[in-house]
Amino acid sequence: xxxxxxxxxxxxxxxxxxxxxxxxxxxxxxxxxxxxxxxKVLELELEGTxxxxxxxxxxxxxxxxxxxxxxxxxxxxxxxxGARGVR
Amino acid sequence: xxxxxxxxxxxxxxxxxxxxxxxxxxxxxxxxxxxxxxxKVLELELEGTxxxxxxxxxxxxxxxxxxxxxxxxxxxxxxxxGARGVR
Numbered sequence: 001x002x003x004x005x006x007x008x009x010x011x012x013x014x015x016x017x018x019x020x021x022x023x024x025x026x027x028x029x030x031x032x033x034x035x036x037x038x039x040k041v042l043e044l045e046l047e048g049t050x051x052x053x054x055x056x057x058x059x060x061x062x063x064x065x066x067x068x069x070x071x072x073x074x075x076x077x078x079x080x081x082g083a084r085g086v087r
Numbered sequence: 088x089x090x091x092x093x094x095x096x097x098x099x100x101x102x103x104x105x106x107x108x109x110x111x112x113x114x115x116x117x118x119x120x121x122x123x124x125x126x127k128v129l130e131l132e133l134e135g136t137x138x139x140x141x142x143x144x145x146x147x148x149x150x151x152x153x154x155x156x157x158x159x160x161x162x163x164x165x166x167x168x169g170a171r172g173v174r
Binding site (some may be wrong): 006018030031033034035036039041042044045046047048054065066 | 115120123124125144
């Protein structure tokens with residue numbers, strides 16, 4: 001089963017990387033970018049077929065390791081069932 | 088308009104960060120993780136309402152700045168129209 005975990009800075013936490021990329025895009029003429037935040041995405045291939053259980057385990061992984069609860073928030077998505085590898 | 092850009096290492100390019108996270112998860116008992124790759128997600132708020140045009144501009148931004156064409160691949164997603172900010 002494939003899953004994606006998004007880890008992003010909480011609203012209100014300064015994102016210097018995002019600000020730098022936004023400024024660089026403006027310098028290249030992309031003035032339509034009003035806001036830009038940079039986060040992480042983890043793409044996982046998991047053993048097992050129970051989507052609900054996988055979702056719960058992934059949330060637990062985020063709380064225990066993948067996200068910093070002080071500065072970050074996370075979202076878990078099960079992308080598809082089946083045996084394909086993570087791209 | 089909100090958009091997401093995923094930037095990930097190409098298949099076949101070693102991902103030491105992903106390997107380290109996978110090993111740490113295994114150490115915590117999450118042995119169901121068979122593969123794990125870490126990428127970036129950029130969440131953008133864009134001015135304008137033309138989805139097709141925005142998609143084209145975002146792909147151009149990726150080619151010019153956001154992704155390294157040698158090691159990385161990218162995907163562009165328009166998440167929604169409307170005036171909400173990027174979370």
